[in-house]
Amino acid sequence: MGESVNTLAFLVMALAAIGGAVGMLTSRNIMYAAFWLLWTMLSVGGLYLLLSAEFLALIQVMVYAGAVSVLMLFVIMLTLRRREDAVRSLDFSPSAALLAAVFLGIMYYGISNATFPEVALLAEAPNTADLGVVLFTMEGGWLLPFEISALVLLAAMVAAVWWTKGQDRR
Amino acid sequence: MSPELASLLRILAAVGLMLMNGVILIYMLRRVLGRLHQRLGPVHVGPQGLLQTPMDVLKLLTKEDITPTNVDKALYFIAPAAVFTPSLMAYAAIPFSPTWMVTDLDTGLLYTLVVMSLVSMGLLMAGWASANKWSLIGGMRSVGQHIAYEIPLLLSVLPVVMYVGTLNLSSIVEAQSGTWLGILPQWFITNPLFWPAFIIFIVSALIKVNQTPFDMSEAESELVAGFATEYSSMKFGLFFLSEFSNSFIVSALAVTLFFGGWTLPFVPDEVLAPIAPVVFMLKVYVGIFVLMWIRGTLPRVRMDHLMQFAWKILIPAVLTWILVFGFIIKLFDLGRPVG
């Protein structure tokens, strides 16, 4: 029974993720698009959970669903001059369609030709503590890249603050 | 009993607990606020007014559900659920006793905090969908304050995590059993090392409860009712329930992290085991009383003061404290990792 529940959950999550992505692309209302994106993020978080990567799932929910989507919605609401600007008319662009078709072709080619490693899931999946060990304490770990990326993010944040508050805002 | 059935029952128990909690907390809020203001609170319906809140729930359920004309229908309907569901999910990892919990997650602490952070999304949705300017301002405010206080809240629990080396809530509780020098319970709150973290935790957790002094998103004297202005009947009830459930979760987290969860000092395990949930609930309700006491006393903070406090004081303070704390426990080898 456990196996079938897992399969069912996977199907639901995967379909939800795909459906959310499609919904995001097709909805004309930019607010709806943002909420569809949030939906996709949550579904992907659920997929991580199914893979026993609970830490990753939670970080996915927190960062992408909790922070990134909210920030996007926030920016949309702040910059919308009028409420009806949220709904955009459908304009067909041949060049965009071409680009999308090329992208689809490449993706299809890549995926159909790729060989995926046949690795069974570990009996005991790596938990949060192992992740911390790998990141910080293990020999040849990822401490330096981690710190560098933190520094880059900090610089970006300072720049963003300066950008929005710098000139004529009090 | 198959494990699937057992988990289903646990989930149902959590839902039941949440609904019960909502009713009890509303009654408690009315009585506590009443007493704080030298009033009586509800006394008329049933003995000591006990039936007042069930009757109000009935009223909310049977009331006409009004959908204003201009609302964004889809989002307007989803929003109450989007607020309610995360609050409900947050019950999953709370350890009521060594055995009483929906699921013993390894990342229980992170899970609870992450799930609670999703509440603000629903509030934003409600604010946008309501087609009401007060709602919109309320929704924006709520998201602003939640984002700002998410960070200090998450960081403020880090000292505890560094100390015990786990995100599992029941392990954190177990680390606090026993006594300190034979007199004080070995709860983290009795250890001065955790006081800064506790203060920051309480301040940022109050935001989650969404009540004075931080009830900017519904600020009744400014925004009429904020994000909930256009909601009626049980949709409004769901917002309300979620708010009370959040105050329960916040209090439960504080008890788990700093007040030793279900543990009691000087009580042997055999005695403690059956009464552990009662001990836990009692502690949580004392915490909720303090929240209500704060609610009945303080005026509202202004939005920009709140933001400045978060970004300019709280976050630097908590970052500094994590650094200092790390040095202290490394230098004096104080950490007591469990498991």
Add this chain to the structure above:
Amino acid sequence: MWGKGILNGMRITMRNMLRGPITVRYPYERVTLPERARWAVEVVRDESGAHKCTACMTCVRACPDHILDLQFTTAEDKSKHIDYLRYEMGACMMCGLCVEACPFDALKMGQDYELAKLTRDELTVDLLVDVAAAAPARAKKASEVPAGGTDDSRGGGTDG
């Protein structure tokens, strides 16, 4: 220190909590009205139920809201016969000016403060109606009114 005032405020609310509630639970408990309390206008009657009104119209002229309506007929022997002294309680602001103006002390301010009525018509009363004669009629009217009509639909608020 920042925060001292907040803690002091918490102390004060707790002290107030310990002082206990001061609520008067109105329908169960009643406060005694002071002697001068002014509520609806009444007619002073002696033991036999007779009033002292002479239909001098002073009260009617004194009323700032013009809610007193006195109608009398003068008989052939120049004696006045009062038809009615209508008093519209719904518009009365209970200022007491009619009572002050009355030269014969025939009016007084009543102390009955439960003045809610079920219908609008009941708000207009004839003050000089013969109490004894009107009693059966009033009892009949009361029986026609559906019982238990107090509409307490306000319920509890959602807060506090």
Add this chain to the structure above:
Amino acid sequence: MTEPHFTVTESGLMTPEGMYIPGEPPKGIRRIPKGVDRLGTEHLIVNMGPQHPSTHGVLHLIVELDGEEVVTVEVSIGFLHRGIEKLAESRRFDHLGTLMDRGDYVSVIHGEQAVALAVEKLMEIEVPAKAAWIRTLTAELTRLASHLVWFGTFGLDTGAMGQFLYAMRDREVLLDILEEISGQRMMFNYVRPGGVVADLPTGIESRILSFCDTFEVYLEEHDALLGGNEIFQARVKGIGVVSKETALAFGLTGANLRASGLGFDVRRDRPYDAYPELEFDIPIGTIGDSWDRYTVRMEEMRQSLRMIRQLVGGMPGGPFTAKVPKVLRPPAGEVYASVESSRGETGIHLFTDGGTTPYRMHYRAASLFTCQLFEEILPGHLFADACMLLGSFDIMLGEVDR
């Protein structure tokens, strides 16, 4: 799909039904400015009131918001207009008090007192000492009650529910005392030309004094609870600064004027009734921000207590009213009399033609002048501060609209 509610265009409003409301935008309201700098955010125009929790009645403010910042404000009044000035033309002089009760219905005695003073001035009636002292006593009790309402609602505006209920608790005792003196809890109708309606009831002195003793403690508690709170202080200090020039230009009176540092008080500068014989201080603020208005009013409450003690202690004997005819018939003329009400100078300007009713009565209401200040003061503040500023000025809509 989101349906737009309305389009704000340069010339007016467009609703989804296509209904077009032509015309110039109302005065003071700036539509979306052209060439928006900054972040280019949408300006919200919100109708604050006439049913809004913090407009203290039926004030209607049309507020234009940029985010949380108030850009422009238009004050719209008149929702409580009852035509008191016109009605006064058909009321006898001793009945004018009942109208004035409905003007500023929270500090009632002051309105009655102003009318009584005006009529007395016209008819040259000498008020007996006791009547003057009783009037002053009730006026100060009313001032306390009114300031308590202000204190409570100010607390409510900042989100603190407790203060409101504590203030109401104390006001309740005051109203009980005033009910015992006058017969009603709010619309006293107690002061008449020539004196008061009735003597003080026996035993009221001890009640007032015991109230003073308990309230002295409670008042310090109130001050510590709200004024001592750092959150509150951060919200009021430096907010809504009214300079001396602005205050004078808008004709502010009362505590709002004194908070700006100008020490005008009718009780001291144009003394009436028993005030010349009393000892009291006039608290004066420094810069005229919300904090000054708060401290000035709190100090006024302390001074009122001090005055009440003196009034009860030194109550003279004698008649409680002068000999006045039943129907007052002042000579033709014109008179202005004013009192210091809880909200400022309440003045009565009477024209008489020798009849039993005024030819014309003008009612100078201090709140009306305060109201006009909002268009000047609120822009530039945050919306939350705007709500609180309304509370700090202590307006009374019954008086504004009359």
